[in-house]
Amino acid sequence: MDGRAGFDASNNKRNLYTVVVVTLGLLCILQAVLNISLRLAFDGDESKRKLNTIDDYTHQGWLYFNQSVYYISSVENSWQDSRDDCLQRGADLIIVNSKEEHEFTRLFRQSSWIGLTDTETEGTWKWVDGTLLRQSFWFAGEPNSYQGKNEDCGHTKFFAHENSWNDVECAKNNFWICEKTMASFLLLVTVAVIESEIIMDDRAGFDASNNKRNLYTVVGVTLGLLCILQAVLNISLRLAFYGDESKRKLNTIGKVELYESNNNVKNLQTFVSIFSLLTDDYTHQGWLYFNQSVYYISSVENSWQDSRDDCLQRGADLIIVNSKEEHEFTRLFRQSFWIGLSDTETEGTWKWVDGTLLRQSFWFAGEPNSYQGKNEDCGDTKFFVFENSWNDEECDWKHFWICEKMMAS
Structure with missing residues (x-):
């Protein structure tokens, strides 16, 4: 019975690896279909074809962390001039939404403007998107409008401390951090497709519009199948590598677990082309993508x-x-x-x-x-x-x- 059990276990492993390989093949095919469909969908209007992928930003020196990209200034300026710079970059001054994002700002060990101000109503602190401040990280005794000054803008003066925020006069010069919130790559593609469809519908007649819709249908179906196959792959990998602790060391990249071994599924990472699956597990643990x-x-x-x-x-x-x-x-x-x-x-x-x-x-x-x-x-x-x-x-x-x-x- 031990021999048969060993044979059955080995056979089951082979079957699972077959599922993994077939799934990878289908993922590659569907990715190719998606790429071709998107190229066709965006053909014709250069100004709307640019996808805001993470790598476009990081190649320009931005950092990716927890679903946003950040630009860290290398010069100092006033709060308003700093914000204007961010807006020109298609972003805005950073809005700190969590303890993790606050810790991210402290990594740079310099006083930086954040997107926080009470210029509208003294004592009512709002973010640059108009939302009220809920979770704060003020240093002890701050904000205090020190000596009656109009300290209406927030920055990270006390970065060496756990709570680092300070209020200061907005005309002072500081470094600054711009933030642009990024949806997952798939969502960005979907938005870009919708924008392209609207533009093309305005330009073309019914036939052109109908052809575009067909392309978007292909894109939508392809994305759905990619999600399904991703789930199948994850389940198969968990089953395939379960049971032997010495061979269960999984290296998580996003929601994909890659098995590192000399003889089993060595190149699994090559199929991964959707950015959010590569990075989010790491950035949620405080790592930065660049x-x-x-x-x-x-x-x-x-x-x-x-x-x-x-x-x-x-x-x-x-x-x-x-x-x-x-x-x-x-x-x-x-x-x-x-x-x-x-x-x-x-x-x-x-x-x-x-x-x-x-x-x-x-x-x-x-x-x-x-x-x-x-x-x-x-x-x-x-x-x-x-x-x-x-x-x-x-x-x-x-x-x-x-x-x-x-x-x-």
């Missing part, structure tokens, strides 16, 4: 190795800086971080944690230098206020750190 990776910003300090161990336990590794844009991303947080760079193997030969040699570097002037003959074998962002911020440091020093996990597109 240019095809998610990043965890530590709130405590540790040695280089202990920092790396923490990243590995999170299914990530210390950050590998592959571009000028990613380097600028590390500088946003205005503190010294460990990065995944060391020359512990061979003095003077700097390698990333994945074993690749350092090619593009951002060393501060005179670095790396093994200062005073010390074993400074690990890289950090000590000089973050400067364009080139890297420094070599003794690896047992304690710093904050940044974990990075690359995500499938």
Whole structure:
């Protein structure tokens, strides 16, 4: 009976993997249908074809966190001028809707304007969308219109504290944070399709309109089938990998669980093309999305190795800086971080944690230098206020750190 049970279990596994593979194939086909349909649907009006995908924003330096994208300013301005800048970017000053979003604002360790003001009625604080303030994070004794001043605008002055908000005169200069709320990728596609349909109906006669409707029907049905197949895939994966704890380590990306193994369904992530499924589970845990990776910003300090161990336990590794844009991303947080760079193997030969040699570097002037003959074998962002911020440091020093996990597109 043990032999038969083993055979049946193995056979059931094979059947489940077959379901997974077939489902992936159907997902790919339906994705192709969806892409073709959308191209046809948007053909003809360039101004309405632009989809506000997350990657469009992150490639311009915005960060994605919990269903919104954020622009972090690098210069200071008044509250109104800061808001005007956000509006010109198709966004507005940040509206802090949760404790998680408040903690997000504190990551940047600088005083930033938020979209909060009581200019209409003294003492009645409202967000830029007109809603009343409900959940607040005022520092002790704030707001207070200090010394009778017209402190009618809110900012994150006391960012080092859990409650960081302060009221200040709106003409003061501060950095600022813009926010644009993003629906899931599917919802954005749906909205864009509806807008395109309205425009095309205005331009064309009945026949053109009818053809468009047929395309939208294809899109709608395809989206429905994608959702159904996604559910089938999730269930199949749970069943396929249930039972053996050593092989149940699932790496959650959105609502898709990817099984990491040398011999089973190794490339599952390649089918994922809908952004929200890739990132939301991470951003809900405080990670940030930027240019095809998610990043965890530590709130405590540790040695280089202990920092790396923490990243590995999170299914990530210390950050590998592959571009000028990613380097600028590390500088946003205005503190010294460990990065995944060391020359512990061979003095003077700097390698990333994945074993690749350092090619593009951002060393501060005179670095790396093994200062005073010390074993400074690990890289950090000590000089973050400067364009080139890297420094070599003794690896047992304690710093904050940044974990990075690359995500499938």
